[in-house]
Amino acid sequence: MAEIALLQMIVSPRKEDNLARAEAAIAAHAGADLIALPELFNTSYQVSDWPAVAEALPEGRTARFLSDMARRHKVYLVGGSVPELVGGRVYNTATLWSPEGSLLLRHRKVHLFDVDIPGGITFKESDFFSPGNEVSVVDTPLGTIGLAICFDVRFPELFRAMALRGAELVLLPAAFNTTTGPAHWDLHLRGRAVENTLFLGACSPAPHPEVSYPAWGHSRWIDPWGIPTGEVEREEGAVRGTFSRDRLRAVRASLPLLSARRPEVYGL
Amino acid sequence: MAEIALLQMIVSPRKEDNLARAEAAIAAHAGADLIALPELFNTSYQVSDWPAVAEALPEGRTARFLSDMARRHKVYLVGGSVPELVGGRVYNTATLWSPEGSLLLRHRKVHLFDVDIPGGITFKESDFFSPGNEVSVVDTPLGTIGLAICFDVRFPELFRAMALRGAELVLLPAAFNTTTGPAHWDLHLRGRAVENTLFLGACSPAPHPEVSYPAWGHSRWIDPWGIPTGEVEREEGAVRGTFSRDRLRAVRASLPLLSARRPEVYGL
Numbered sequence: 338m339a340e341i342a343l344l345q346m347i348v349s350p351r352k353e354d355n356l357a358r359a360e361a362a363i364a365a366h367a368g369a370d371l372i373a374l375p376e377l378f379n380t381s382y383q384v385s386d387w388p389a390v391a392e393a394l395p396e397g398r399t400a401r402f403l404s405d406m407a408r409r410h411k412v413y414l415v416g417g418s419v420p421e422l423v424g425g426r427v428y429n430t431a432t433l434w435s436p437e438g439s440l441l442l443r444h445r446k447v448h449l450f451d452v453d454i455p456g457g458i459t460f461k462e463s464d465f466f467s468p469g470n471e472v473s474v475v476d477t478p479l480g481t482i483g484l485a486i487c488f489d490v491r492f493p494e495l496f497r498a499m500a501l502r503g504a505e506l507v508l509l510p511a512a513f514n515t516t517t518g519p520a521h522w523d524l525h526l527r528g529r530a531v532e533n534t535l536f537l538g539a540c541s542p543a544p545h546p547e548v549s550y551p552a553w554g555h556s557r558w559i560d561p562w563g564i565p566t567g568e569v570e571r572e573e574g575a576v577r578g579t580f581s582r583d584r585l586r587a588v589r590a591s592l593p594l595l596s597a598r599r600p601e602v603y604g605l
Numbered sequence: 606m607a608e609i610a611l612l613q614m615i616v617s618p619r620k621e622d623n624l625a626r627a628e629a630a631i632a633a634h635a636g637a638d639l640i641a642l643p644e645l646f647n648t649s650y651q652v653s654d655w656p657a658v659a660e661a662l663p664e665g666r667t668a669r670f671l672s673d674m675a676r677r678h679k680v681y682l683v684g685g686s687v688p689e690l691v692g693g694r695v696y697n698t699a700t701l702w703s704p705e706g707s708l709l710l711r712h713r714k715v716h717l718f719d720v721d722i723p724g725g726i727t728f729k730e731s732d733f734f735s736p737g738n739e740v741s742v743v744d745t746p747l748g749t750i751g752l753a754i755c756f757d758v759r760f761p762e763l764f765r766a767m768a769l770r771g772a773e774l775v776l777l778p779a780a781f782n783t784t785t786g787p788a789h790w791d792l793h794l795r796g797r798a799v800e801n802t803l804f805l806g807a808c809s810p811a812p813h814p815e816v817s818y819p820a821w822g823h824s825r826w827i828d829p830w831g832i833p834t835g836e837v838e839r840e841e842g843a844v845r846g847t848f849s850r851d852r853l854r855a856v857r858a859s860l861p862l863l864s865a866r867r868p869e870v871y872g873l
């Protein structure tokens with residue numbers, strides 16, 4: 338059993354403000370076994386800021402902050418995501434830190450958010466970010482943990498790949514919006530959890546008045562039967578949940594989906 | 606534009622009663638462009654009846670009935686599914702008939718319903734049926750149509766395979782139950798439609814007092830944005846919906862998920 342805290346913090350355009358806010362929120366949930374922050378928690382979902390704020394990992398300011406926080410509170414910490422600078426490229430990168438402050442896993446967003454919904458949202462993330470090329474899963478004493486980011490959740494293949502590599506819980510820093518959120522957020526979170534019989538924690542920012550992107554919020558902890566925990570809507574707050582291997586085993590025994598796959602049929 | 610009718614008919618253990626009921630329901634929706642019947646519409650979801658009721662396709666009594674109905678009403682007809690006898694094996698097989706009465710497509714259920722949910726439902730369909738081995742899609746003047754059956758909907762790979770072969774609408778004869786229905790029926794129907802940006806029509810039987818299997822009903826027509834049509838619950842009834850290629854193109858243009866896949870990353 339492990340206690341999970343998903344911190345739906347307000348994210349402003351100012352990095353130091355965001356780190357201070359994250360520090361306070363993490364301290365308020367000290368005692369949890371795993372704490373997660375939202376997508377782009379140090380800069381907000383405001384594209385003009387990304388090149389300036391991008392940092393190297395694990396050498397940058399934000400990475401050192403995350404390592405310190407994990408070690409200080411002896412907690413597995415999902416460092417939301419941050420703009421990561423690698424040579425001339427910038428990635429949207431999520432990280433997982435051990436309770437000793439070590440970088441255990443990094444996930445560079447594989448599917449960039451390029452959509453054009455008339456009357457809704459238009460966004461072309463690929464103008465600013467390069468896409469990652471890896472499925473991100475790591476075995477830890479807490480459980481086998483996968484990382485994905487936001488738009489990645491629309492692609493069942495990535496979650497299937499994590500499940501087949503043993504993922505028991507997936508953390509998803511994310512920032513759906515007020516167009517796609519009401520339409521598809523709970524649908525995809527619950528769907529990926531059920532079809533792969535795993536736990537899923539999705540952590541969104543709460544909107545900030547100076548940020549034009551309308552973050553949907555609604556952070557959720559979902560169990561492998563698809564039951565959501567979390568009453569938070571768009572306000573600042575947190576969702577607490579429990580990861581239980583016994584529950585995972587029980588659902589997988591009753592609904593053995595991973596072993597019932599027919600890969601020889603699909604021709605994919 | 607094509608008018609779709611999903612007939613949530615009561616299915617009894619008596620084949621001739623079921624064919625008569627289907628005949629009346631089809632006649633009541635004459636004028637629709639495509640009509641669908643439920644899973645195992647000629648025999649009910651009562652395993653002891655399956656070996657005796659199984660027929661050859663397209664030579665058997667039920668197949669001839671379906672061909673006649675399609676031709677008589679000049680309609681694309683999804684013949685729900687029936688136990689199909691092939692040599693010594695029995696398959697759970699869905700069919701699609703042209704308005705001229707020709708068999709256009711047959712789908713043998715690929716994923717058999719083997720679950721054991723404590724306090725809920727226990728079922729081992731593979732004791733009675735052999736599994737199919739094909740992804741089932743056919744191009745027609747109405748649209749490119751895929752077929753799948755019930756438990757198949759839990760496997761995103763099969764629906765992805767249909768979408769990549771061009772499926773624009775998928776018909777799903779199905780019979781979820783009162784354990785899995787409230788938990789996962791709408792979730793999976795809407796999820797498969799949205800993640801593949803296609804139309805999905807799911808047609809369930811209504812329960813019959815002599816049949817112990819508690820069919821969930823709740824037949825649904827879902828558009829590619831995930832919006833469901835259909836207010837029917839567990840009672841006998843029908844759901845009418847519209848297939849629109851313009852709507853399909855508009856959703857695919859705004860949310861280009863099929864072209865944003867990263868198959869080189871998944872390693873599946």
